[in-house]
Amino acid sequence: MAQRTALIVSAHSADFVWRAGGAIALHAKRGIAATVICLSYGERGESAKLWRQDGMTPDRVKSERRKEAEGAARALGVSDIQFWDLGDYPIALPDEALFRLADVYRALHPSFVLTHSKEDPYNHDHPLVSEFTQHARIVAQAHGHKPGEKVLGAPPVFLFEPHQPEQCRWMPNVLLDITAVWEKKREAIECMAGQEHLWDYYTRVAQQRGVQASRNSDKKITYGEAYEAVFPHVVEDLVP
Amino acid sequence: MAQRTALIVSAHSADFVWRAGGAIALHAKRGIAATVICLSYGERGESAKLWRQDGMTPDRVKSERRKEAEGAARALGVSDIQFWDLGDYPIALPDEALFRLADVYRALHPSFVLTHSKEDPYNHDHPLVSEFTQHARIVAQAHGHKPGEKVLGAPPVFLFEPHQPEQCRWMPNVLLDITAVWEKKREAIECMAGQEHLWDYYTRVAQQRGVQASRNSDKKITYGEAYEAVFPHVVEDLVP
Amino acid sequence: MAQRTALIVSAHSADFVWRAGGAIALHAKRGIAATVICLSYGERGESAKLWRQDGMTPDRVKSERRKEAEGAARALGVSDIQFWDLGDYPIALPDEALFRLADVYRALHPSFVLTHSKEDPYNHDHPLVSEFTQHARIVAQAHGHKPGEKVLGAPPVFLFEPHQPEQCRWMPNVLLDITAVWEKKREAIECMAGQEHLWDYYTRVAQQRGVQASRNSDKKITYGEAYEAVFPHVVEDLVP
Amino acid sequence: MAQRTALIVSAHSADFVWRAGGAIALHAKRGIAATVICLSYGERGESAKLWRQDGMTPDRVKSERRKEAEGAARALGVSDIQFWDLGDYPIALPDEALFRLADVYRALHPSFVLTHSKEDPYNHDHPLVSEFTQHARIVAQAHGHKPGEKVLGAPPVFLFEPHQPEQCRWMPNVLLDITAVWEKKREAIECMAGQEHLWDYYTRVAQQRGVQASRNSDKKITYGEAYEAVFPHVVEDLVP
Amino acid sequence: MAQRTALIVSAHSADFVWRAGGAIALHAKRGIAATVICLSYGERGESAKLWRQDGMTPDRVKSERRKEAEGAARALGVSDIQFWDLGDYPIALPDEALFRLADVYRALHPSFVLTHSKEDPYNHDHPLVSEFTQHARIVAQAHGHKPGEKVLGAPPVFLFEPHQPEQCRWMPNVLLDITAVWEKKREAIECMAGQEHLWDYYTRVAQQRGVQASRNSDKKITYGEAYEAVFPHVVEDLVP
């Protein structure tokens, strides 16, 4: 049987950690190889602490951010992490990048896809990346795109939790139990030295989603991650 | 292991057939016993053909409707069908009925619950029954309701497809493959002699939802049923 | 050919004037007879000016309000105005009133129905009346309700403009040109002596909706009334 | 009197058939000339069956698609069909195309406009074309665009039914009776040899919308097409 | 100058603590006297821990719950706490209670009102209480209700945070800085011995809302409470 995979598209190099670290580690444990695409380093807009250091340059910020992300990826068991360095605030997403991502879809045939929410009044890059990721998925489904290649099927897409969820009109309709891999996610979080102020914020997010996951099931769940599914779930039965 | 069960709450005695017949037959096949509560016979509002017969009376309508529903229930493999005869157009849902339904929840501890959509500008009873069914679920979860009994957990609730889905602002976010039991559902549909004009309508609904289920998965699905999940799915992984 | 009719259901005795006076006068001119049901006089909640008079009593308020409404009805060419005196703030809408309104539907077979918006955070009676009016329509459609009578068809329902439209999440999707009958509407408005502070407010509403109607067509329209259609328009062509 | 016209803007060369074939044929019968703009052939993303043939090339796909669309246009009585060949998956909509479409608006002064839904998570081109079509309409209304020409008025815009309507948050608020021209629409549908799997799907769509149109009126309607009106209806009366 | 007041309407006797404890303590500190109405004790549905004790009875649960709420009220500086004992799961809200609450509005003329969210699929009492509280406000505004009394003005209404905010479609559009009174809120929370599992959950809620309040201002805020304003803010300027 072919290697099963997951595709995570992260606008900036830290997003996949806060927002999808649990899902990555959980599926890695089950043999599903995660490919993480960091479209930019977030060097302009998400590196405040680094910029407060003397003599900082864009290249040094990128290099620090890359190291952090690679450390986190290791902690989570990511199979492949790619840095496309497309800039941020604003991110640039030309057709060339679109087709490159379509190629990744075709190469992986991922079992599922994770990316950003559709709206975010605090962040201009995140919704662009959400649309871009879904657009590339559609291109990869087109029979006339690089005819002869095996076209992409219909992998589900889950949108990860934004920083201020209600303001982004994001609706969590999937709650994932990440209790078993929480230690790994926290370890990955602690790799993000430049954004230490978020460590506890996202730990509390995991705790709140854990409590909510318990309330929506009959299970004991301590840590959770929430997602918004874009497409209907196609199921064989209705038993949870 | 205890018998697994499902609870279906139907405003009128035919609703469970058109809207959830596939789910009932499918789970019956897998040993999950369905209890169907027909809160009314739909004798006033959903029996036009019967009322066109000479000398029709409310009691004869009810009796005909009951026979049809029992026939359909047999075709689908329903374990228990109950007729509460609460009237229709409008339906009456007093607290006594609420507590009776809470008792059913406590007796069954169903794995999932099916009922009507939250809105329906064409039907006043359906949204009332949706709210009533969810309300009884909450009462059954209360530790102070009949203390000493085992309280209900958190079974998921799925809202079945209304007659004109968009007008009801109902969003199908779960598509169930019912291809394997389609023949049973069609057989049950054909038990509804009084509403023959709906047979083909709901057959086409099943075909359209089947096509859509295929498009949202990589599976070949011919017949489907669509549902709107009320609560987030609590999951162990994101692989479909 | 049978007399064509329209049914207007007004929570309080002045609502039909501000909100639907133009539609009533316009259709009256074309031979469509309007029946206006004033479910209450609005004696408690919409008669501030009267209550500021010395020695005012509920009966005197009702009597004044009735006189005003009858004057307005005459100005608009209303065929039949009924006062059901069901109280206000809160209005009482028992099943007896529901069946009485269903009888009106069956007696009139109206070409269209006008009533209040579905939401109104400033007014508790209006949304109740909206639901009540639509509920009675559904009862009148039921073959088992007073079998033998001709059942109601599917007259469109239009929701009239609330006082603060956006706050009521009311969406004007029909703009009616009332320029030809504006004088009559203004005359009717001026019958409402107890709410003189609203005369100019609703004149401006008519002017704004007139400008908007012009902008959404290629016509010169000076005064308009806006409505939210509840059901889809069933049409023979798409030419406006 | 000037020739009355309609403008249909179709992202790919088959969309106008499935989604608006009935409206086109119906108005053609009444002397309203339809101009159909096929912005692309859908050669990459909507020609799976053709790409399964040996030795297929983009040009051959386009040529086949064009032949199919021309055949369908003949069956429907389209007056003018144009192929702008702007590519698909993704479609390219530069300002030059925008002004070209504005010119079409100015040349035709259409009585109404048909195009795609505002959202579609399954198709990236459709929402772009919807926005593009509405944008060009606004440019054609600008007095400073090619001053001296007669500016466009305010033709209504109707959005046609997407493949999975609820997922596109598309709300059908206009139901058009196409029973009288159904045979022509089916004939046009059968011209689309490359998408035979959709023939019955869209036949069932027409049947379901027909039943719904009957339910929302007092007419016998067998086949229907559903649309979402973008702007309020400006009307002279409220009688359906 | 008259004593300024605030009115908090709590479905169950603990709700005001988790959801509005900070607002109460903060305004108390500034001399605004809070009246808290606990419509029920939450004895059936929100006292799981108490019901697990041997020999528990409804009266003992109520008595325990009352003691806890009184302790919390003291910690927060509540001026008046009332227990109306209307039952829960389901709560009973007859007209008598409605007029009693209208009397409270008239007696207090509160500067603002706090109550529950409009929707809550996990709790049937909360939305009922939200509607009830707003309904009583409207009755208290009616000049014909107890004529001669000074009618209520237009105090703003803020809806407090439900347990699972997104699922309740509740939108936090007001963030209140409660850092200065956090210790009092935590002390009040710790009075709720029967729901110790919620202590840390609501501490984390306060921390998350604090971080968000900082992000939406240029202030350092550690603890926050979020509210949804029902009505537009009427302001003298736009400077925050």
Place this chain on the structure above:
Amino acid sequence: MAQRTALIVSAHSADFVWRAGGAIALHAKRGIAATVICLSYGERGESAKLWRQDGMTPDRVKSERRKEAEGAARALGVSDIQFWDLGDYPIALPDEALFRLADVYRALHPSFVLTHSKEDPYNHDHPLVSEFTQHARIVAQAHGHKPGEKVLGAPPVFLFEPHQPEQCRWMPNVLLDITAVWEKKREAIECMAGQEHLWDYYTRVAQQRGVQASRNSDKKITYGEAYEAVFPHVVEDLVP
């Protein structure tokens, strides 16, 4: 203390007058200096009357529009008005303009920001400008954008009232009392000689919003302006 400022971003050179003239004059009176950026003159799409004059050219339209806007700015007490001449119908908003606007944010550190609504089916430029204005705000908040400069904080953004508010799904949740400066706003309005048909329309808008502001407060307000706040209000108390 530094000069306090406000930033108003207007798609066309007249928008700031109709939509925000009151806010500008009111804050000017209080010493808050308004900078108005007119991104275009609206020379193509919003100058119908000028284009009806013989021999009109784009440059003459721009020059007239500029004079009008400068006159209005003087009447309102605007501190700085800039004309960026970016074209209209469609407006062009390249990255260069984005960074220029980010520079304005950094130079002003405005107390609040005013711009257009997020949607407008009648106007393609307005929503683009809304997104552009918010995007530039986010860029100005980025520490890596021109490192060394003081980054922007979190000024609130208010969206001003579009021409047909409900059709733009714009929700007025802030009502500003502009009674004290109404004369100035009317004077500014009368500077817009090219759009005289809008003078009374926007006067009536101010009157309606004034009445609504009164109804939502206990104040006497004659003229108002309505806004939609994008972000939650961060407050120190809940007293209006």
